[in-house]
Each structure stands twice: as structure tokens, then as C-alpha cells.
Amino acid sequence: MELLGHLDASMPPLLLAQELFNSDVDSSAFKVLTSDNANELFHQGYTVLNNVLPLSTIQSVRQWATEMFKTGKMDKASGKHNEEDDPFREGNARGDYTIWVSPGSKFLEVSPELKECVDWFSGRLHEDLAKVVHLHGQAEYQLAYYPPDSSHYERHRDSFPTDDKEDVDQRRVTAIVYFNPDWKQGNGGELRIFDKGMGDEEEKEIDIAPLAARCVVFLSGVMDHAVMPAFEERIALTSWYR
Ligand SMILES: O=C(O)CCC(=O)C(=O)O
């Protein structure tokens, strides 16, 4: 986070990331985004879509993920193994359990509903995002389970800011869908986004409720974010596009 502070001070990360946006976006060809979503992503670095998947799908995936957790099939995200997989993210900062669910993963064979979700991410959403932002085509997908013991994820960023279209290492866009049909105020687990704007105003904290079938999309190298302590089981599927 210290290095990020220095980088941000020399150049607002949103300004850098805006260099990765395509200038002639045909929003009439979008399948899931709206032109408002594309504008928000450019001007503020994040945007929210609601009701992106059927509630029946959401409920099945929730049940399946809970079962996977209870039968010990998910890995503690802070475990050593995962840190080696994903050195960017600090293990002890998070209390969730995860599995990687990229296309071809065995988990997608046993849960057709989870496959439906990953297909949505890797298909329609990815295609729309690629019209807006210069992307290389690689993506990763991770299902996360936060136990209801005030598990959380501390403030962090998913990648370093970049304006380099040839840089294939940095994640560019993060998208997250939530699987919490009965979420209410007090359950916790909000996604907190720290909105620094162009750095000339005071930072704003935006709390986004992890509502079922809601999808939050943000620029991975721009937005600091955290998961607030969860007091009910909290399930999310995250994708990172490079
Ligand atoms: O689940 C969320 O809302 C955010 C998760 C997150 O920040 C991450 O996995 O990097």
C-alpha cells in the first residue's frame, strides 16, 4: 500500500487508467452494460449493475458454495498456498475461503448454475468490457465464502495502476457478483470503495450492499476497496480481466 501511495501521488490512477479506454465505443452493441455503466467506469472508476442473473441460479450457487465450505473443500484464502498463487494479495488481510473456478474447472461440471455464472462473466460481460477498455483476453474467476464470524477483507487494491496497453501482467477490470438473497442492513459484508476522484478532493467511502445478482465493476488498478465484517454467510464470485 505504501508503494501505491507514492505512485498515486505522482499521478492519479484514474487518469492513468483512462488511457486504456477505447475512444469510439458503440454502446448500442452492449449486451449487459449500459452507456451509463461505461461512462461511470471511465469518470469514477466503478459502476453497479443489478439483477444480472436469475434468482434461482443465485440460490443454487449459494447452496452449493455453502456445502463446499461445510465439507472442507474451500481453501482459506490467507493460506500459504494461495499467497504463492497470488502474491499480490496479502493473505492475513482476509477471512474468506475460496476456490478458483476458471472455464474447464471440475467444479463447473458439478454445478451447472455456477457454470452459468462463469459463462456470463466470461461471455457477455467480458465482451462488453472489451468494447470499453483495452483488454488482452485473459481472465481469472474465484468463488469466495465469508463465514458469518465478522470475516472481512482489509483495504487493498487488486493491481498496480497502469496506462500501458502492452502490459499483460496487471489486472485491469474487477467484476464481482453476489449471492446473498436475504441480505439486510446489519448483516454486514458491504463492499467499501474508497473513491479518491482525481486526488484533489477528500476521499469518499462508498458502501455497496452485496445484494443477490448485483454486479460491481471497477478498475483494478484504481479503486482501493475492502469487505466490511460479515455477520451472515456472504458469497461472491469475482473475475479479473487483464
Ligand atoms: O467480495 C468482494 O466484494 C470483494 C472481494 C475482493 O476485494 C477480492 O477478492 O479482491
Ligand SMILES: [Fe+2]
Ligand atoms: Fe479485491
